[in-house]
Amino acid sequence: MALPDLESLRELVNVRLDQLVPMGAQGGPAAAARYSLLAGGKRLRAIITLTAARTHGGKLETALDAACAIEMIHCASLIFDDLPAMDDAALRRGVATVHAKFGQDIAILAGIGLMNGAYEVLAKAQHTTEAQRLDMLRIVTRAVGWQGLVHGQALDLNSGESDAQIDAIHEGKTGALFIAAAECGGVAAPSVSEKDRRALRSYGRALGFAYQAFDDVLDQVVCDEAAGKTTGKDGGKSTAALGGEACIQSGTALANKHFDQAVKAVGKTAPLASLAEFIRRYFAATVAAA
């Protein structure tokens, strides 16, 4: 199976996101949200949603608003995570973080607006049935909530750093939204079985862990400029605690284990498997170049 055309999918998401968030007043919350949301990014979660829908015979148009909503949630979570009271990061994707540029008050409102906007988009999602919209809303709110992103970030704030805790942090901070991204894609398909949905959730979970393992490696080995964000804030966590070559090797091994699980969950011939392999190669090349 050929690799999905990632550039086309990314551009599709970018164009739709541009439609979904208003310009707003200069220096206001909507402008700050757009600054962060439209600054780039891999759109990995959105691409998972779109690819999952296609894998199960769904149309891109049915999955597109869910894909965008998940990117909006992800963007909101980055804005909140970067705040001084959280990770206190000055740089993100190579430019000033939202609070550094617009102030903390506007950054918080931008985050709220993006979260709320994501749910508004889901409640109005184009080319979907009422049942699909509500299904997606339940999936995404579960991913964000007390047992999802909010939980993962809270654990991260006062983590003791046992392996079990680190897994729980990654499950919440990264895994939950990857799982939701994959499952929402399935919901957008015309007739996805409960077994398919379970496989999609396993895929999302494994890919989330793989992504996080590689991100930890990159966080350790790449300097501020190359990574485009303030690094070292997550220092002392997970494989990053090992440092140097050992860190790269053990992190890569861990990521590969999870990539293998992701591929296994959906079967080698699925477009989702090609996507997992592409991400694996992308990260390996990035680490090698660093």
Place this chain on the structure above:
Amino acid sequence: MALPDLESLRELVNVRLDQLVPMGAQGGPAAAARYSLLAGGKRLRAIITLTAARTHGGKLETALDAACAIEMIHCASLIFDDLPAMDDAALRRGVATVHAKFGQDIAILAGIGLMNGAYEVLAKAQHTTEAQRLDMLRIVTRAVGWQGLVHGQALDLNSGESDAQIDAIHEGKTGALFIAAAECGGVAAPSVSEKDRRALRSYGRALGFAYQAFDDVLDQVVCDEAAGKTTGKDGGKSTAALGGEACIQSGTALANKHFDQAVKAVGKTAPLASLAEFIRRYFAATVAAA
């Protein structure tokens, strides 16, 4: 028409809210959310929703989850507003604000969890149809979004204090959620017309302005202890700028004008009209006792 049994309605909302937010870990986001959400409060917005549903022949059980979701959103907005980057308030309802007690990081996560939880509750609202749930979701996300609470709070942050700006701030910060509260109640009723919904929105808007006018008066005349929150943070705004007796008189006159409009919107015999009159008397008595 007899006044709705406010104490019963309030207790109903409190019991359901207690079910809707998990206990969570000690000192964590859910615990912080419960600390704020279950500390009391008039539950005015929820009571509006429940009373609006009844006015149009709806059942309480159909409107209850929407009423609770709106209180969760309201509570989240208070947590965010109290943050050091916003109003920097140490007290709320007579006790320490969430960030003062749990830290800013946990307070932000509690606010996110409550917002997200509200949408989860709406997406799963008991005893409603899919169409009702999506209708309520669209109403509430519009109220919170770029033209609602987020907009009102952003205007408030750098307000020049013209009358038009103050109205826009109040429309966003208070009116938007009152409007949503009233309209969601209508949606919970079996067959509410577009004309009814328009009347409910007018009612909510007028009641929101009336509430805000009285709140400004109270903010000026009541000292910290009696008001149960850090006062003076909104100083210099609206009628509060006048100070003293003139402030009380002009603020009361303004509130009465809006109360009259609220009653007019729904008709004198509606339970909602009784509710507006009750709130009017409650505030007048509170101001007189101060």
